Amino acid sequence: MFKRIKTKSWIWIGLALVIVLGLFFYFVNLSSVGPSINKNKGVQLTQNGAGQYQTVIKDGHYLTSAARGLTATSQGNQVDTKDFESGLLNVAKSHFKTGRYIFQEGQYLSSDTMSSLLGRQSDSNQNGLNPKDNGKTDSSREPIYIQSMTEQDFMTKDGSNLRLAGMVVGVAMNTQDIYQKEQFGANYYQNISEEQRINYGKKIAPKIIKRIREQEGVAKNIPIVLAMYANAPEDSLGGGYFYSEATSKRSTSLTAWTPIDQKTVVFPKESSDGSSLGSDENTGFTNFKNDIANFFPNIAGATATGKFENGKMTSMKVTVTTQFYSQTEIEAFTNYVSSAAVKFLPSSANVQITIKTANETQALLVRKSDDKSYEVTMM
Structure with a gap:
């Protein structure tokens, strides 16, 4: 006992x-600085999943960038904004490993500095990266080459503080400039050739690096990666793509430019598209579209965009527009779409399918690469 x-x-x-x-x-x-976000004062870090960066929380709030969303003109393809930012983060991961570095929204280029950089060069704006206005309104005018820029900071722990260890800056270059000959007049479109775009980007790259290194808190020897992005034309269903990058290790010097093999393909492909990229995926998508249209004739259409890296599809986004209003019809159609998608759409890429009317989303289907089935969310 x-x-x-x-x-x-x-x-x-x-x-x-x-x-x-x-x-x-x-x-x-x-x-201390750690993964907790419960503390109301000071700097904390979010928990990060596998392959993701920890991010910075300051005084209980996510640390945002004051310069985010600034553009040289109000026009542009709205699909580009999200693709530009998420794609830039993927570029960053090849330079700054997620297990070692902490991600922070850009804090060193203020909104005033960014607005100045995106403006045209003039007597009152010597820092403008876009060329001076030559006063022309025809094809000989100087276009707006740089539409937007995004700064991403990568930090390391320095005791109980965070220290800037590197930066990645995305530069979104126009492939088409939209302008008016008179205020509130009609829109005119000036195409920018690939050669013009690439050459102008290389020309202004040292100026961007110089301006960044002039900012308080940016050390002279931290690596700064410039990633160049080609905006899609305004009427394109797909977004743009990153096409090259270079790194400044100190001063304003840059390493040799390295191509980034990214492309966006719109499905179904037009007959005039002579590229073989996405041909197999186009066949599969066409069969998918025909299959669901034959089973449910009340669909108004289906389109998709595919992202390719190094010739391999990494993701596909599908939009199916319907005229269903009965909940039972929507559920039956969604179930059929999920089975048809497994049969016809790529299995080695992330796929997202949105089923919607003209006014509202009805269902969302998501499958990660190599998954056996789709996760379905009814709206």
Whole structure:
């Protein structure tokens, strides 16, 4: 009897010690830079999933960039904004490993500095990266080459603080400039050739690096990666793509430009598209579209965009427009789409299918690469 009581006592003592130690380490973690976001003051870090960056929380709020969303003109393809930012983060991962570096929204180029850089060069704006206005309104005019820029900062821990260890800056170059000959007049379109775009980007790259290194808090020897992006024309269903990158290790010098093999393909492909890229995927998508149209004739159409890297599709986004209003019809159609998608759409790429009317989304189907089935969400 005595031994049994003694054993239970040690068990309770052990449990008490575990609780005390647990509380001790919990409060120690709250007082330092770490993954907790419960503290209201100071800098904390979010938890990161596999292959993702930890991000910065300051005084209980996500640290945003004051210059995010600034553009040289109001026109542009709205599909590009999200693709530009997410694609830039993928570029960054090849330079700054997710397990070592912490991601922070751009904090060193202010909105005023970014607006100045995106403007035309003039007597009042010597920092403008776009060329001076030559006053022409025909094909000989100087176009707006640079539509937007995005800064991403990569930090490392320095004791209880964070230190800037590198930067990635995306530069979105226009493939088409939209302008008016008179205020509030008709829109005119000036195409920018691939050669013009690439050459102008290389020309202004050292100026961008110089301006960044002039900002307070940016060390002279941190690596700065410039990633060049080609905006899609305004009427394109697909977004643009990154096409080259270079790194400045110090001063304004840059390494040799390295091509980035990215492309966006719109499905179904037009007969005038002579490229073989996406031909197999186009056949599969056409069969998918015909199959669901034959089974449910009330669909108004289906389109898709595919992202390719190094000639391999990495993701596909499909939009199916319907005229269904009955919930049972929508559910039956969604179930059929999910089975047809498994049969006809790529299995080695991430696929997202949106089923919608002209006014509202009805269902969302998502499958990660190599998954066996789609995850379905009814709206």
